[in-house]
Amino acid sequence: xxxxxxxxxxxxxFSDDLGWGxxxxxxxxxxxxxxxxxFFAVAGLYLVLMERKVAAWIQLRIGPNRVxxxxxFQTIGDAIKLVSKELTGTVKADKFLYNLAPYFPIVAALISxxxxxxxxxxxxxxxxxxxxxLTAVSSVGVIGILLGGWASNxxxxxxxxxxxxxxxxxxxxxxxxxxxxxxxxTGSLQLSEIIEVQRTGGWLIYQGHIPAIxxxxxxxxxxxxxxxxxxxxxxxxxxxxxxGYHTEYSGMKFAYFFLAxxxxxxxxxxxxxxxxxxxxLAPFDLxxxxxxxxxxxxxxxxxxxxxxxxxxxxxxPRLRIDQVLTLEWKYLLPLSLMNIVLMAxxxxxxxxxxxxx
Numbered sequence: 001x002x003x004x005x006x007x008x009x010x011x012x013x014f015s016d017d018l019g020w021g022x023x024x025x026x027x028x029x030x031x032x033x034x035x036x037x038x039f040f041a042v043a044g045l046y047l048v049l050m051e052r053k054v055a056a057w058i059q060l061r062i063g064p065n066r067v068x069x070x071x072x073f074q075t076i077g078d079a080i081k082l083v084s085k086e087l088t089g090t091v092k093a094d095k096f097l098y099n100l101a102p103y104f105p106i107v108a109a110l111i112s113x114x115x116x117x118x119x120x121x122x123x124x125x126x127x128x129x130x131x132x133x134l135t136a137v138s139s140v141g142v143i144g145i146l147l148g149g150w151a152s153n154x155x156x157x158x159x160x161x162x163x164x165x166x167x168x169x170x171x172x173x174x175x176x177x178x179x180x181x182x183x184x185x186t187g188s189l190q191l192s193e194i195i196e197v198q199r200t201g202g203w204l205i206y207q208g209h210i211p212a213i214x215x216x217x218x219x220x221x222x223x224x225x226x227x228x229x230x231x232x233x234x235x236x237x238x239x240x241x242x243x244g245y246h247t248e249y250s251g252m253k254f255a256y257f258f259l260a261x262x263x264x265x266x267x268x269x270x271x272x273x274x275x276x277x278x279x280x281l282a283p284f285d286l287x288x289x290x291x292x293x294x295x296x297x298x299x300x301x302x303x304x305x306x307x308x309x310x311x312x313x314x315x316x317p318r319l320r321i322d323q324v325l326t327l328e329w330k331y332l333l334p335l336s337l338m339n340i341v342l343m344a345x346x347x348x349x350x351x352x353x354x355x356x357x
Contacts, residue, residue, distance in 0.1 A: 007028075007032055007121075007122070007123070007124055010028050010031065010032070011024070011025055011028035011029065011032075013028070014027045014028040015028065032124060036110065036113060036114065036124065037110070039113070040109070040110055040113065040259075040263060041259075043262075043263065043266055044259040044262050044263055045075040045076060045079060046075065047262040047263075047265065047266065047306065048075045048078070048258075048262060049064065049071070049072070049074060049075045050303075050306070050307075050310070051262070051310055051313075052064055052071075052074075053071075054307060054310040054311070054314065055310070055313075055314050058311070058314045058315070059314070079255070082251055082252055082254070082255040083251070083252060083255075085250055085251035085252075086250065086251060087250060087251045087252070087253060088248075088250045088251075089152075089248060089249075089250075090152060090153050090154065090248050092153045093151055093152055093153045093248065094150075094151040094153070096151075097147045097148075097150070097151035098147075098148070098151040098152060098248075099253070100144075100147065101144045101145075101147035101148035101151060102144060102148065102249065102253045102254075102256035102257055103144065103256065104140060104141055104143045104144025104145075104147065105141035105144040105145065105256065105257060105260035105261075105264070106144075106256045106259065106260045106263075107140075108137055108138060108139075108140040108141040108144075108260075109138075109141065109260050109263040109264055109267060110263075111137050112134055112137050112138050112267050113263070113266075113267065115127065115130050115133055115134055115191060116191065116267075116270050116274065117191055117192055117195060117274070117279055117280060117298075118280060118294070118295045118298050118299075119280045119291060119294030119295045119298065120280065120291065120294060121291070122294075122295060123191075123192070126190065126191070126192050127190070128188075128189060128190045129189045129190070130189055130190050130191040130192075130194075131179050131183065131189045131191070131194075131271075131275075132189050134267070134271060135172070135175065135176055135179065138226075138264070138267060139168070139172060141260060141264065142164060142165060142168045142169075144257075144260075145160075145161050145164045145165070145228075145235065145245050145257075146161045146162075146164065146165050147161075148161065148245050148246060148249065148257070149161020149162070149164070149244075149245035152245075152247065152248040152249075153248075154247055154248050156240075156241040156242045156243075156244065156247050157241075157244065157245050157246070157247045157248055159241055159244075160234075160235040160236060160237070160241050160244030160245035160247075161235070161244075161245040163234045163235045163244075163321060164228060164235040164245060166321075166325065167225060167228070167232065167234065167235065167321075167324060167325075168225075168226060168228075170225075170324075170325060170328045170329065171222040171225040171226050171232075171328055171332075172222075172226065173328070173333055173336070174218055174219075174221075174222035174328060174332045174333055174336050175219060175222045175223060175226055177218075177333075177336035177337065177339075177340055178215045178216075178218050178219035178222065178336060179219070179271070179275065180340060181211065181212075181215045181336070181339060181340045181343045182194075182204055182208070182212070182215060182275045182276070182343075184340065184343050184344055184347055185204055185207060185208050185212070185343060185346075185347060186204065191274050191279070194274060194275060194279070195274060195278065195279040195280065195281060198278040198279070198281060199278075199281055203276065203277050203278045203281075204275060204276055204277075204278075205276040205277060208343060208346065209346060209351060210342075211339050211342045211343040211346055212276065212343070214335070214339045214342075215276075215336075215339055215343070216272070216276050218332055218335060218336055218339070219272060219276075220272065220305075220308070220309070221327075221332065222328070222332060223268035223271075223272070223309075224268070224309055224312055225324070225328070226264070226268065227261060227264045227265050227268055227309075228261065229261070229265065229309065229312070229313055230312065230313040230314075230316065230318055231312065231313070231316040231317060231318050231319050232318075232319065232324055233313075233318060234318070234319070234320075234321050234324060237318065245257075246258075265306055265309055266302060266306065268305075268309070269302045269303075269305035269306045269309065270298075270302050272305050273298065273301040273302050273305060277301050278301075279298060280294040280295065280297050280298040281294075281297065282294075282297050283297075
């Protein structure tokens with residue numbers, strides 16, 4: 001049985017079939033990197049458009065409708081505007097760290113994308129510590145926020161950056177415990193194996209019964225806080241801090257921070273889809289082996305989770321910083337610890353069959 005992914009076959013084509021050796025490997029991985037960068041850019045642009053349309057729908061407005069049919073090219077126009085804007089900064093900023101900071105969140109988000117299986121044969125790295133790798137790499141992005149806020153030499157940017165550090169470090173605990181709870185159920189950190197477990201036994205949110213549902217709720221709350229989105233957007237809090245940690249950024253440097261936020265939202269949703277809802281598996285077994293539909297199922301599921309996160313933003317008011325930390329340390333963290341024990345009991349007792357419907 002051929003277990004090679006499409007990306008493996010592409011690398012083999014250049015290195016072995018064409019006889020290019022190491023140059024073939026380099027050429028193949030360059031093409032893969034360009035494809036991921038293209039997806040990164042397109043996904044970021046149209047997640048911004050999706051956000052505007054969802055906000056308009058909730059607020060009974062039309063939303064972008066002038067640039068292109070139904071406003072589809074509005075974010076492309078915004079991207080062109082950002083590229084052409086002057087890069088400004090403060091005189092007393094730490095130039096090196098100020099310029100370096102935007103690359104941390106954007107690179108961390110791009111590396112995280114490489115682990116996801118968009119279908120049975122479309123993923124760049126299928127490593128056996130996939131979930132651990134994702135939690136480790138995604139944590140690097142906060143370094144850019146802290147550096148950007150501190151290096152800007154602006155008190156509002158610094159306050160926003162410090163809030164971000166406190167918030168992300170706090171909610172990482174609940175995100176990690178949520179994923180660890182599901183690892184108990186699957187027995188693996190590898191994303192492809194987690195999906196295969198769901199092929200035979202049903203989606204994990206079914207297999208895990210009540211503990212899995214509680215885990216999903218905790219994960220969505222903590223994941224939304226991890227992306228610094230409302231109602232947890234204390235780091236930007238326009239009414240208090242101007243633009244927060246990126247107050248002094250403009251042009252493409254600001255766009256890097258802005259784009260990384262939306263790609264991080266995609267990553268949080270993609271983890272939820274992979275761990276709870278079967279990844280690229282179809283809702284009905286009949287369609288599982290239709291290869292060209294597998295990425296479609298994955299994107300559709302991710303899109304539904306993203307819409308849910310957008311509903312959070314446009315439905316709930318912003319919390320105070322003390323309320324944000326109280327929610328994590330007094331409620332979510334103890335609930336996560338109790339829930340992981342409950343999941344261990346469910347697995348030990350063998351109650352991990354799908355519900356009978």
